Amino acid sequence: MAKGQRSKETPQARESRRTSEYPYASGGWGSLKAVTRILVKEKVALKDMSLLPLQNKPEGFMCVSCSWAKPARPHAFEFCESGAKATAWDTTPKRADREFFAAHSVTELMQWHDHDLEEAGRLTEPMRYDAATDHLVPVSWEEAFESIGAELRGLDPKGVVFYTSGRASLEASYMLQLFARMYGTNNLPDSSNMCHESTSVGLKEAIGVGVGTIGLDDFDTTDLMFFFGQNVGTNSPRMLHQLQDARRRGVPIITFNPLREPGLVAFANPQSPHDMLLPANTQISTQYHQLRVGGDTAAITGICKAVIEAHDKAVSLGQPPVLDLVFIEAHTKGFDEFAHFVRETGWDAIERESGLQRVALEAAAREYSVANAVIVHYGMGLTQHRLGVQNVRMICNLLFLRGNIGRPGAGPSPVRGHSNVQGQRTVGITEKPELAPLDELAKQFNFEPPRDKGFNTVEAFEAMLEGTVKAVVNFGGNLVRSVPDRNRTQPAWANLQLAVNVATKLNRSHLVHAKTTYVLPCLSRIEIDRTGGHEQFVSMEDSTARFHGSRGVAEPAAPTVRSEPFIIAGLARATLRERSTVDWEDWCADYARVRTEMGKTWPAMFAGFESSMWTPGGVVRPLPARERTWKTKSGKAEFMVPEALSEDPDMNEREPDALRLMSLRADGQFNTTLYSLDDRFRGVKGSRMVVLMNRDDMEARDIEEGDRVTLRTIADDGVVREVAGLAAKPYDIPRGCAAGYYPECNPLLPLWHYAKESKVPGAKSIPVRVVAIEPKSARGSGSDSAGSDKLPGATASH
Template sequence: MGKPQSSIPRHRDPGEQQPRAYPYASGGWGSVKAVTHILVQEKAVLRDLRILPHQNKPDGFMCVSCSWAKPAHPHTFEFCENGAKATAWDTTSKRADRAFFERHTVTELLGWHDHDIEDAGRLTEPMRYDENSDRYVPVSWDAAFEAIGAELRALDPDSVVFYSSGRASLETSYMLQLFARMYGTNNMPDSSNMCHESTSVGLTQAIGVGVGTVGLDDFEHTDLMFFFGQNVGTNSPRMLHQLQDARRRGVPIITFNPLREPGLISFANPQSPRDMLLPGDTKISTQYHQLRPGGDSAVLAGMCKVVIEAHDEAMALGGADILDTAFIRDHTTGFEDFANWARSAKWHDIERYSGLPRESIEEAARAYMQAKAVIAHYGMGMTQHRLGVQNVRLLCNLLFLRGNIGKPGAGPSPVRGHSNVQGQRTVGITEKPELAPLDQLARQFNFEPPREAGFNTVEAFEAMIDGRVRAVVNLGGNLVRAVPDRVRTEPAWRNLGLTVNIATKLNRSHLIHGRQAWLLPCLSRIEIDRTGGREQVVSMEDSTARFHGSRGVAEPASAHIRSEPFIVAGLARATLRERSTVDWRAWSEAYSLVRDEIAQTWPDVFHDFEKRMWTPGGFMRPLPARERMWKTKSGKAEFHVPESLDEDPDMPGSEPGALRLMTLRADGQFNTTIYDLDDRFRGVHGSRMVLLMNREDMDERGVETGDRITLCTVANDGILREVAGLAAMPYDVPRGCLGGYYPECNPLLPLWHYAKESKVPAAKSIPVRVVAVEKPGKR
């Protein structure tokens, strides 16, 4: 067998794991050391030291990692530790070229660790899977396009799924959605289905727009911020700059998170000589409440109850309003029904489901009542629950009570993950036909788009399992690793007739392949795109609904790789042939033509697109809710009455001995990409097969540090879901709760355990039990 190409220890025994608390602030010298390590690991030190200063600059490239906003006046180094890792990962000097595939069979590569598979380096030319040799073998671009096009033409369009990752540009996303619809399907799941679809549904219902209303300018006007289920230190570290500035102005930050995360506790700015050379750092959270996973609905309901009852008492005593009664009267509907529900809610139930004492919730509510402008940030800790949409609605309820939307320094702030995950939805990537401008597309391109609903990600895999989906065109990502219920989804993926993967690097989705499988290597956003004989640029949308241009600055990894627009155009041309009214070749050679069409499809959003895309700080999409205009069914902001304080009522978590598992990301990863096996903020080194446990839960089960744990899902559906070999590690996590890494713990999450209405996998609350404990040295 071939030797995995890795610069980190792959096989450290998880039983050797010993907890080492991280004693420092996030950022600081630890961040500098981590960046230096990844540059050396990817053999990219000198090159990337020239590239990184262009990252997130107005005329540079948008980070391929998170989607946090790009400021109009950037720092000298407008990148964070994770952004530097992502850039080094893409600009590595390592290559998974034809010689690599000649040395290694697919069966052999399947035995490699996920880190080592991607760390093999950049793909360099198109390839197809050869069953006889069990290898990927080179092919020409024309041969790949023609063969794939022929296969797609022979299939029922509704048996094909077009999946897209959040790294795809606006131009590529627009082309892909048009290709899929001209082909005849709305099967366009994307990475939003896995994370913030609960936001898209919940905010649309509550305020009429499916994105947040907060921009960087609002940080200068706010006087209180909440954080719910968002670990800024590892998920969007550049945001810490704005948080640090706000804290230095005395703005309180109240955090609700099950784990105590260093990025939400304190921050030392690596770009500040003062922070780096002098002792001390900035305290981020002024209140930190460790609720139980799935406790957000109860916490939000409790705070609303405190505010409403305080207003009732003030009115009874002839005092001043605590509620913003004018906002509620003029701009909302449903208040009385919700207020009556909140008044009747029992503190016993709120404490039980939140895992917090009444005093903690009241403390947070008192701070809220004293503030005039409040921002509520949240992440997947809120959205990845059975009632994740309800969580978003209740957060809006809390903001509505004091008019904290549609004024400076206030509003909901969903912190998106992937770099253009919000933008691809804006330009038509959606399985929901009612969200796409189908009539306009029909007029613009003279075809009849399909009107039937397509599959989201969960539905696509359900359809794979029962045989209705026969092919997947996968634009980026590592879908097989990202989805839950691996015992059912991996066999379904293998049974596909065709898998087409557009990617920069090899990953496990390419190795667990369909009967016909293709690798189509694409340029990274960081690389110079000379398609059509000229340097092309692309665009994307950040987490604050601002659009930016992006210009590559690095030389391509290979002369044989192609841009994402070129590849999508090639597939569309070969598949649709005379059925298409689009000049795909012209589009692939001049992306400005695509932007012209985007502007014609959405003139209110993208007028003067070519000029405005280079606006420092980006140009903002229209956000009616920011102006207190409500595009809801009622024409007003809508209060919501919750159905339950238990966010995950579909799972039998009350079974004796059951624990509640939440999946986590480490600071050494981004989504399914594993940069290294460490998580220095949580004191984990050399292994990701780790289970974070409350010490009392360990003692109750006779578990000691380093013991190997086997977890089994408590689902009662007749399917055995287990993960073994997890090294127990004591951690500051609420009693009855566990933390484990994503995607290693994905096999424990049933495909059917998802958010109602949005179908986001409910990965933050999985009932499990310990079924085996193996002591080190007793194998």
């Protein structure tokens, strides 16, 4: 049928298509095949495949991808598809060594796809960018340390940023924050600034701690679970084991997510012969509500309204109360104001902003009203909004209504997406001086730490654009690709005086060279660390606030690769010289000495840690909110009244054809690391230059599947932000909403569009419009319908 003459899809056809687009459960044979493919692709030797059974085991290593909990009684194979891909990626025999860099100039490598850069293999020795030859050339470790130290000594510490991704261990993180503060700066942003800082702010305001309160044992006693904005199948697949067990004992799971995701629909356990051979799967979500992008606050308001209305009715009839009035009276503040807001908010507004009908929200409320213990899991779908902190507070409001914090089987569960990002904050990686133990550090190490606030990630790049940040010491991050507004921030990165990149593999940030650029290869957590002449081990914290030991089991990629503690110690020694009161070499000789110092700084958490860190299931971090002790300003758990029902009130669509674009990850991806260009669950192959759209939105714009479109951000700051060459793909997403891959869509996200209190980029609600369409038929029969991934078309100009 010609364009403009297509008939509307009937509800029956839509449901038939929905079940046929990806008819498989998450896990199962699809997962097994994906793991096998990457092991073969990365040429992982048979002996190295034996590493996988040691993943997330007491005698082995903590996974280098997500931070989901490590059980006391692990499965025989305690790894998921994503974790296996990460292990294969790190243990590949491929090498980006001096011969590789001699053969390829930086200008040439800049033309490579991001996937191909990392696919080149493991970095093997320190490299420095040589402008005369346009190559990265090898240098010795001592030369690198001395040169970097000299550069840092010549700079104002307030213009230097020390960034960490979520992979650094507790020991390395503790050393880095101490080095930075002895140097003279609190510029200690990390990947939490990009994702869950809204959690750290919101939970701390509401319950007095900035992390979730549940553990794996709570899955055994919960009566109900909610999911908001978290795609477990892609981002934390090991969690599906606990969800499957809960569903088998009849626990309802209610999901709120704009996209219908297979991982939240059904799960086939690859470790279960029953699931693999029949085939069989477990229905994960008992209710699945596809709310509008940015509609979570409105949806939670609707659930709370239905619960309070049910309570009011019960009380009027002389029936038992629905609300936990004893908990509310004894443990909370602000209930009356919140209840007034809920009662006064009309259902019309709730339905309009959430995109859901009243009957759907009342169905969720009925389940909540009869459950005795409720867990709410959530992810970046809640935190990456202008009112992301409000979203987190709304989760707490919902839990407070029936006393669902501080009891078994209940509480907030922010699912962190990086392996030790939560732990880094625990040991002092923070730009906020009030969250760091500065007085303790001052006494312990006999120096005066800086007391002024440092830069978070967004602030660091704002200062970089202004020219006040001169250097970045970058542990593990691919910041050039991961931060918003790439076509403005990437040139600012190139203008830095110094960029030091500590990494296992080559990425874009190493090639967008500053005036002086170093690339320093570090050990993967999977590898044996023989720093100090003997095998060392490290520790990390999982999403459920448990500390675990981790022991490398694979041989290092090269004898010239060094551990993160070694690199931090070398940089600190060369930079601080006689100013340092720490014997960095002594710490490198035995990481136990670092853990001893951690115990002095935080005795409640780390005293005696050396003897307890291998406890099955982990060492439980003290969390007062678990005991209903509230370290808030009022001394009670605090309700809050939301500012608005929309999560992005200042980015409301200004045009009738606007779309709310959310960024997302593929199943072949971990953050900016791309294991492949496929997204098995969403039916995308061979490309990431794709935009997922509602069929009705495509028809309204006369777009057919495979047409390439250009998206442009709707903003009033005088900057044109657009991405071209995105292949349109119809998908089960609410009308008026769209989705595209991260980081390909980052040029569309203004740097200034972030959560108010936390400055987390608002990547889950970017107002865009379609400004150009190139029909698939115009490209010839040989064109790839998914678009080209070689040089993504993105522009930003004034």
